[in-house]
Amino acid sequence: MRPVIPYVTAALLFGLGVYGxxxxxxxxxxxxxxxxxxxxxxxILVTAxxxxxxxxxxxxxxxxxFVIVLAAAEIGVGLAIVLQLYRLRASVAVDEVPLTxxxxxxxxxxxxxxVAVAGGDARPxxxxxxxxxxxxxxxxxxxxxx
Amino acid sequence: xxxxxxLLLALGAVAVGSGVLVVATRHLVRxxxxxxxxxxxxxxxxxxxxxxxxxxxxVLIYVGAVxxxxxxxxxxxxxxxxxxxxxxxxxxxAALIGGGTGFGLAALLVDAYRWTAVELPDAGTAERLGDQxxxxxxxxxEVLSVLLxxxxxxxxxxxxxxIGRPKAQGPAADQSHTGRSGPxxxxxxxxxxxxxxx
Numbered sequence: 434m435r436p437v438i439p440y441v442t443a444a445l446l447f448g449l450g451v452y453g454x455x456x457x458x459x460x461x462x463x464x465x466x467x468x469x470x471x472x473x474x475x476x477i478l479v480t481a482x483x484x485x486x487x488x489x490x491x492x493x494x495x496x497x498x499f500v501i502v503l504a505a506a507e508i509g510v511g512l513a514i515v516l517q518l519y520r521l522r523a524s525v526a527v528d529e530v531p532l533t534x535x536x537x538x539x540x541x542x543x544x545x546x547x548v549a550v551a552g553g554d555a556r557p558x559x560x561x562x563x564x565x566x567x568x569x570x571x572x573x574x575x576x577x578x579x
Numbered sequence: 580x581x582x583x584x585x586l587l588l589a590l591g592a593v594a595v596g597s598g599v600l601v602v603a604t605r606h607l608v609r610x611x612x613x614x615x616x617x618x619x620x621x622x623x624x625x626x627x628x629x630x631x632x633x634x635x636x637x638v639l640i641y642v643g644a645v646x647x648x649x650x651x652x653x654x655x656x657x658x659x660x661x662x663x664x665x666x667x668x669x670x671x672x673a674a675l676i677g678g679g680t681g682f683g684l685a686a687l688l689v690d691a692y693r694w695t696a697v698e699l700p701d702a703g704t705a706e707r708l709g710d711q712x713x714x715x716x717x718x719x720x721e722v723l724s725v726l727l728x729x730x731x732x733x734x735x736x737x738x739x740x741x742i743g744r745p746k747a748q749g750p751a752a753d754q755s756h757t758g759r760s761g762p763x764x765x766x767x768x769x770x771x772x773x774x775x776x777x
Contacts, residue, residue, distance in 0.1 A: 434583045434699050439624055440688040442591035446598050446617075448681015453602030455673030459666050461652045462607065465614050468645060469598055472621050475637075479630045484697050491711050494630045494703045498712070501633075501640050502723055506730035508645050512652045513734040519656045528668060 439480040447473035460515045460525040464508065471504045583699065586627050594620035605666060607658040611650045618642050629702040 446469055453466025475497045482493025519525050597616040604610050618641045625634035701707075712720055736742050 434581065434587070434628075435692075435694055435696055437689055437692040437694055438584060438587045438591055439628065440692060441685045442587075442594060442624070444684035444688055445595050445681045447684060448677045448679075449595070449598045449602050450677075451680045452670075452673050452677025455676055456602065456667055456670040458668050459607065459658075461649060461656065461658075462602075462610055462666060464652075465601055465610055465649060468614065468641070468649075469601060469617065472618060472641070475633070476621060476624060479625055479628050479633055482630065482703070483628050483700055484692075486700075489711065489715050490700075491703050491708055492715075494633050494708055495711050495716050497625075497630070497633045498636060498708070499716075499719060499723055501636055502727060505640055505645060506727050508648055509734045510730050510737070512648055513737040515652055516655055517737055525656050526665070 434483065436480055436484045439476055443473040443476035443480070446470075446476070458526045458528055460518065460527050461512075463527060464511050464515070467511075468504065468508070471500060471507075475500050583627050587624060590620045590623045590627070593617075594624065605662040605664070607653050607663065607666070608650065608660075611646055611653060614649070615642055615646050618646070629699050631702055632705045632708045633703065 450466045450468075450470030450473060453469060454463055457463050457466060478493040478497040478500065480493075482491060482497075485493075487493075515525055518530070522529070594617050597613045597620065600613040601610050601617060604613060618637065622634045622637040622642070625631075625637060
């Protein structure tokens with residue numbers, strides 16, 4: 434068995450995953466590209482398990498199993514976030530997510546305080562933002578509820 | 580060039596080809612189905628590399644659970660049927676970084692292994708892997724189970740908007756709630772909570 438074949442396959446798959454994460458706009462497609470990268474890592478681990486004679490046998494395959502479990506947890510949380518984003522914004526385009534705005538109207542009390550504190554000491558420029566930022570979120574929230 | 584090499588080459592070509600289609604196709608649902616092909620080819624490579632248990636777990640969890648979850652997400656976000664043009668960002672930088680990563684790693688590994696051949700070890704059956712997991716890797720296994728539990732609880736909390744919202748307990752809390760978040764939301768939410776609790 435030539436180990437260079439699965440190694441090169443895994444490297445190309447990882448490159449494809451990186452390309453997909455950077456290129457895609459749809460958050461679900463970004464998650465699919467992340468799965469490609471995780472599988473490339475799994476292939477590297479399994480191939481290394483056959484080529485490297487370690488002191489503990491089958492360590493690479495055990496690690497591949499662990500990575501599969503991690504991927505399952507990651508996809509569960511990731512899809513929960515994506516669906517919540519879709520409920521709030523009616524869109525899953527990752528480049529339309531505003532990073533500076535207060536993200537969620539889910540907890541009206543605590544994030545408002547946090548933004549007020551951050552605006553007070555860390556960001557002197559947009560001090561007028563917190564008051565205005567509550568509005569679009571609270572205006573969209575009832576639509577999600579209906 | 581043995582039979583294992585030929586199989587690995589063929590399955591690797593299938594995996595890379597369908598991986599290209601996953602990141603390049605303009606149909607959302609087809610991307611998920613190409614991902615199934617890619618993961619299935621990878622499971623075949625695991626079988627050739629004598630990792631039996633990993634191959635079947637791959638089929639079970641990835642093809643059976645993860646891809647189905649992804650397809651559910653595609654449907655729940657009301658993806659359009661047919662080709663859609665707004666799936667991609669302009670991507671010469673993505674092509675540069677992705678291609679650089681992929682071909683750089685490939686060059687590194689080719690340089691490290693250079694068509695050498697190794698003997699395949701004895702197969703990683705469920706018995707041997709279970710022996711290793713429960714003898715040498717017990718602590719990571721347990722930590723991983725706690726992590727899975729917390730991830731599931733986190734997913735539930737994320738997807739239920741009525742968990743984690745500050746409860747309006749009595750008139751004082753109601754007052755502070757109203758004072759902070761403005762008239763629009765205060766009119767809707769505490770009434771909503773009260774109606775639900777009644």
